[in-house]
Amino acid sequence: MVDLRVDIAGINMNNPVMSASGCFGYGKEYAAFYKLKEMGALVVKGTTLEPREGNSPPRIAETPAGILNAVGLQNPGIDYVIREELPALQGAGTPVIINIAGNLEEEYIKMVRILDPLEEVQGLEVNISCPNVKLGGMAFGTDQKVAGNLVKAIRSATSKPLIVKLSPNVTDIKEVARAVEEEGADAISLVNTFLGMAIDIHRKKPVLGNLMGGLSGPAIKPLALRMVWQVSQEVKVPVIGMGGIMTAEDALEFIMAGARAVAVGTANFVNPYSIPDIVKGIGEFMVENNYDNLLQLTGAAWRGV
Amino acid sequence: MVDLRVDIAGINMNNPVMSASGCFGYGKEYAAFYKLKEMGALVVKGTTLEPREGNSPPRIAETPAGILNAVGLQNPGIDYVIREELPALQGAGTPVIINIAGNLEEEYIKMVRILDPLEEVQGLEVNISCPNVKLGGMAFGTDQKVAGNLVKAIRSATSKPLIVKLSPNVTDIKEVARAVEEEGADAISLVNTFLGMAIDIHRKKPVLGNLMGGLSGPAIKPLALRMVWQVSQEVKVPVIGMGGIMTAEDALEFIMAGARAVAVGTANFVNPYSIPDIVKGIGEFMVENNYDNLLQLTGAAWRGV
Amino acid sequence: MSMLKKAQIIEHEKKGPGIYRMDFFSPEISQKALPGQFIHLKVREEGYHPLLRRPFSIYDVDKDRGQVSILYRVVGLGTHIMAQILPGALMEIMGPLGRPFTLSKEAERVLLVAGGMGFAPLHFLIKELVKGNQVVEVITGARTGEELMGEDDLGRSGVKYSVATQDGSRGFQGRVTGLLEKKLDEGNYDFLYSCGPYPMLEKVVSLASTLGLKGEVSLEEVMACGVGACLGCAAPTRGDKGNLDYKKVCQEGPVFSLEEVFFDG
């Protein structure tokens, strides 16, 4: 028997494969395909204090082995999410992590205060890296001082496991990671999308309604993997790796690069069974190669084992 | 008749399609496929003051729609290049641009002094962005002050057209671009490769001998295009766009994003006729859409024409 | 809910310039499918380019044979690759997906307006509508007579139809919305269905609203997940309070009522 269990900042997961925020709604769409307890943890769509209508279409542009998205954090606001979406996830048998985003520090703090007492919420993922909103969002994630201050303030407002999701659009991801670790992050998620664009040469205009969007999918895997490799050697808190994971082999690359857990985003759109398929594949790899505990593989590529 | 001619910092090119440094050797390999005068300009492999043996293999790892390379600036050194490679390019009928790289400012200056008097050299491209060398290289390109100082020193050593090639591995490419423009760059090349990696899960080790490498090819096109869009609106000097250009349509995206010229790297490996095919395709697009001058399209996506 | 299955391509036929019909063997989907719904196809089994699935309206269904058909036009990489796939091959299809058309029983005279490829979802609807007692009329438009779609199928359905071509090579000369204006002047319809490019739909909706005519349109937006999980396919609609409200074409659509749709240019 292989042991796929992992503990991320006190969140006990049956396996290391989570959903990536924004790519899994609030779980119900994929619950039609498989039981959610097959996943390690469920991270919901980015939530803001007030409802957001999102960006004007088109919001998606496909690129070679990737997609640009500019959803713009469309969501019904935190109160609605707690009232209408979370109840359905109770008893789903998987830890629920709420991804939060804001324009101002104040907004983050308000949300954290609202979420802190809720038993149905196992952890918080703080998005300081969304490239698709005008204010805040990515700006928090590209300067280590701003990122550190935000995390410090949030930390003081909650005792829930606190995951901080970083932007990859920076010169030195290690610096930002160190700053948020120092200010109390329990885990670090890497990476959010890379800022990109596509142009429609017939209309002579950007394809996306929002002009720019965030690149995800297999195209970014080499870049995300490099950042996981760098950060996991730099910090002590666990790293959740993501960016282009489509298969168990991809997930294993991230784990060997140092990720304690992984998240799957874009792959869900292509194969709705991605998450359970990846869980199964990791187990099979371990059996074939005589590993019984996932931690034997975590960081193996730099631990040199 | 469509006019494809462009002028980059005083270098007169018959068309806007150049080779990207390191992807075209010194021209002779592709001269076996077509006449080099069909290209807008030829940029040679990155050259250093002393010969370099390069990184240990494997140097190439394929990723979805991209390749990681870690050649490590293998080259025979500037003296050999001038003596053995440049003579063959005289009379090729295309401007020759020498790409230079170094660990120290001093090395750049020495090379520039050697190249400055040479008539057979139409321009210099200063690589401050190579991710595959231990010292210098990318470090010059990720800090705008360091970049600016280097360009200032080089500028004072030569009157040749000076193109500065930036690293995309930065938080704000506009800042670096502004700094090198201010210190005398005549044109800006965007982008060099993105730092990435791949892991061989069976060996539990990075695939590349050098551990990390630079990502190029269609995978990075959306990111490169976004940077060209940003920088071309920020600076007055012409921008040379590159990163994943495979077809005339891709080249036109970069031109509409603001690039005065484009460079083709990885595509040569897939289709050795890439450059002449792209030149032809741009001409056809212009005929079909009734443009007679390429400048009508430059930056069209943000000029809103 | 939706299924994910490998289905065999039974037939694959060229129907016009760059236009193909593909028939799948999929008893499950053929049983469940309703007019207006779509399937989400994986174009290539291997490799990540193209990456996403591609949505296509259900054009026809043959429950007895367990057959589901689409009609598609080659526009980019995905459809280009599809056009080369041979009958006998398997393709992974997901569906049926999306909100179907309402088969309004009260309406006595129904008009369907198709622009170009917009004919695809309407054809399946026509086949269902003609089973009822309503008067069903169809108008379809294309740039040229050659590009008019599905005339053989329309003929077979027995429905009354007229065509518009911009080059005047067939039927009414002009856009299908020109023909629609004429029809609305002449006839007295109480329900309208339409599918086509946005500019055409905008015109259709404005003509219908002037007359207070009820109806539904099928919209298109680029999709990622196809199941409502990513919010990528948002189309602007009029919310309860007349406010802008982005709705998911894949799940809350692709069919929307005429009152809901909203065009912001």
Next chain:
Amino acid sequence: MSMLKKAQIIEHEKKGPGIYRMDFFSPEISQKALPGQFIHLKVREEGYHPLLRRPFSIYDVDKDRGQVSILYRVVGLGTHIMAQILPGALMEIMGPLGRPFTLSKEAERVLLVAGGMGFAPLHFLIKELVKGNQVVEVITGARTGEELMGEDDLGRSGVKYSVATQDGSRGFQGRVTGLLEKKLDEGNYDFLYSCGPYPMLEKVVSLASTLGLKGEVSLEEVMACGVGACLGCAAPTRGDKGNLDYKKVCQEGPVFSLEEVFFDG
């Protein structure tokens, strides 16, 4: 120099577990090709995954029929896709590329040592060598008898050959380098050719150098351009002054002399 052409696949045959032979119609390449050279194949016409071409040694040439063949093993995405291509299809091939084996006229007794897939370039060489007056002997190795390659072709070539299998199911039990040691003890060879995985080549080179035996090996490195323009395929070799000197496998190789090759582990 090298050519770039669409060539039709004449035949495509499974030769063993995951091993296929593909025959192309390409009169130009068949005329020019020399043993040890390779062709650079574009696996898919459309889409960028896989992106790069794939190099394969020329396994066989039939000048009369204008035919060029490769023998390949399915190891990843590119070869997996190749294995599904049907005869009749066109593939874009570039070649012949690389430095061929030297057909040493002076050598009287020649030994060829193949490990696994390393048999591919040696087969074409054997066919050329047997035309001369030299004594030609071949030894090939594989893990199991089932995985031994090209025995039918070896039989047809009339050359003297022996085999080694690690599981002992055929011939000598053990690695091909074990069989080589035995052969070198018994026979008296004056030229050796070899191709196979790096660890095997390292052993071959060390055995040969102990005896002062001359010869050539064919190396593999991951390639990007295939024509000498990118420096991606560097293999470590011994420079003039015994220094480390990276050479391009695609252009300065894939064939290197025994003295040149260098193993740094």
